[in-house]
Amino acid sequence: MIKRILVLTVGFCAFQSVRAGGLMTNTNYHIAFDRMMARGATFDIDAAYSNPAGLAWGHEGWQLSLNFQKPWQNRDIETTINGFLGADFNKKYHGKASAPIVPALFASYKKDRIAVSAMIGIVGSGGFVEYKEGVPMFNLLVNSMLASNGITPNQYKLDSEMKGKQYIYGGQVNFTYKITDYLAAAVGFRANYYDGYYRGHVIAADHPQLGELAKLLLDVDQKGWGFTPIISLDFHKGPLTLAARYEFRTKVNPKNETNVLDAGLGTNVIAAMMAADPAGAQAKLQALSTQLGAYTAPYADGVRTRYDMPALLSIAAGYEFTPKLRATLEYHFFDDKNAKMAGDRQKELEHGTHEILAGVEYDINEKFTVSCGAQRTDYGLSDGYQQNTSFACDSWSIGLGGAWNITEKIRLNAGYFITLYSDYTKQQDNYLGTPYAGKDVYSRTNNVIGIGIDYKF
Secondary structure (H helix, E strand, O other): OOEEEEEOOOOOOOOOOOOOEOOOOEOOOOHHHHHHOOOOOOOOOOHHHHOHHHHHHOOOEEEEEEEEEEEEEEEEEEEEEEEEOOEEEEEEEEEEEEOOOEEEEEEEEEEOOEEEEEEEEEEEEEEEEEEOOOOHHHHHHHHHHHHOOOOOHHHOEEEEEEEEEEEEEEEEEEEEEEOOOOEEEEEEEEEEEEEEEEEEEEEEEEOHHHOEEEEEEEEEEEEEEEEEEEEEEEEEEOOEEEEEEEEOOEOOOOEEEEEEEEEEEOHHHHHHHHHHOHHHHHHHHHHHHHHHHHHHHHHOOOOEOOOOEOOEEEEEEEEEOOOOEEEEEEEEEEOHHHOOOHHHHHHHOOOOEEEEEEEEEEEOOOOEEEEEEEEEEEOOOOOOOOEOOEOOOOEEEEEEEEEEEOOOOEEEEEEEEEEEEOOEEEEEOOHHHOOOOEEEEEEEEEEEEEEEEEEEO
């Protein structure tokens, strides 16, 4: 028989988005964001998300917009452990995060002082992530468990993979009213649907005479709903626009639909342990059961896990320097420390997420517009927050692109942005509870391209 240990990796407590925004919230839906970044003072159709009150000064009548974006990202972990099981350990685990073509739809209607608008898109997280060689925290758990039974890493080969999916789909409706010639307000509401899964495996195989050593199998789907009230204000006079938007915290509490959850040692191993030392084997089996139970308990059928979307405050100032040249400066605050996460990880953050955005847009002529922008994101990270299965890195994003007014009614938008992340190094004197010193270096890359069509009736 082939000796085999099947230990399915659990985790993926929260996926950071493969798009722009906070830890659980996306902010790039319309291609105008990709090419300019700061859109908090716009009156165009993307104001249905970024500045609903500003639609009081938007197009009279109907507008529609359909947008498609393609993001791709790497999430790598480089692990170093001094003297792990008799040798220095160093390995880079490559994670690939991606999403299919991501659509977003906008619509608005304005008549005199009143506007109604709607937006549908992926409002949180959004994508798949896969580690074809697993991640260190689970691979090394297998190494340690085998070593406690006298089997060292040079006696077997490890086959490991883990993957997961997390999407939060949202549909938003806003009602806008121009209170005075210079001031407008809007109220809105968004329904959010969470859809995710977590799957993977670790296989250590060799020594066919030993049979199956142990297993921990997991296959879990998670689904749930959350609802977001939204308010916004817009002051517009002459070339100056001042806007503010506030999204209340969204409670998202999906429920596990567990297809497989099985953990334990193989029968041959248990029999051999009992024959060699019945009393010692009982104690070891109990300790292992407790350890594995701590990993699997959050994924039992029917258990709920919090993935709240935090409250968001957005403040923007836009200025039209000439009829052709416009610029916007914007600030976002995501109140992550008061948004529940799995295991209350939000408490480990030093502060909520701060973002500063700036963008400029220039009309070359009546047909063509070019734009560019930048965004700085500071998550307030700490060692206690960072995990192999869920980590973030502070970043800079740079976007550019343009628009083509094909006719008076049809506009084509195209944009690209890249996110440049700062590596995060987490040092541990006792790596993952072992007696060895080690560190994880977390790194990420991100790119998004997009194209969209705006249509005015």
